């Protein structure tokens with residue numbers, strides 16, 4: 001009773017806002033307003049880039065998902081990020097189909113320059129959260145952020161056409177000497193054409209990794 005009163009008082013003094021659109025929420029203990037919660041949708045099925053056996057994304061990149069990702073990636077708003085992660089368990093059964101039980105989760109590495117500017121790596125953060133969620137679900141994967149590295153700085157993919165993207169990334173990634181695994185799962189935050197995943201997968205294939213799949217946080221229809 002006391003705790004309930006305290007929580008109600010807290011809500012009056014510090015009202016909760018929707019993690020995506022910022023409107024005041026009528027209830028404590030919810031992270032999203034009704035409209036934003038309704039806009040969170042599973043991603044459509046992903047086309048498998050070459051060298052990749054299975055691919056999927058958790059969410060469609062629009063509505064509240066797009067807002068929460070922008071707040072997290074560009075403004076380090078971890079309230080928005082955690083609200084997005086709170087929607088992840090519902091998508092896990094579908095995502096698990098792309099992830100072998102003993103797989104190495106390999107985040108797509110950031111540009112060193114972009115990492116310096118931003119100060120954190122959203123892809124690594126998502127890979128880490130995904131591994132914990134899978135672990136909680138009884139699937140014991142390994143997170144390896146020391147496998148892939150960038151060989152050079154590449155222009156931002158968003159401004160390029162599909163062909164330019166592929167050319168832009170030619171040989172842009174290398175695999176650490178001596179790395180071996182039966183199953184690798186590439187992880188990225190937002191996937192558009194899959195060009196980055198395809199380039200990473202090609203590097204892994206050349207390094208002798210037989211089975212490669214790909215999991216992203218969100219999929220945008222933009223091309």
Ligand SMILES: [Zn+2]
Nearest residue numbers: 018021033036
């Ligand atoms: Zn909202």
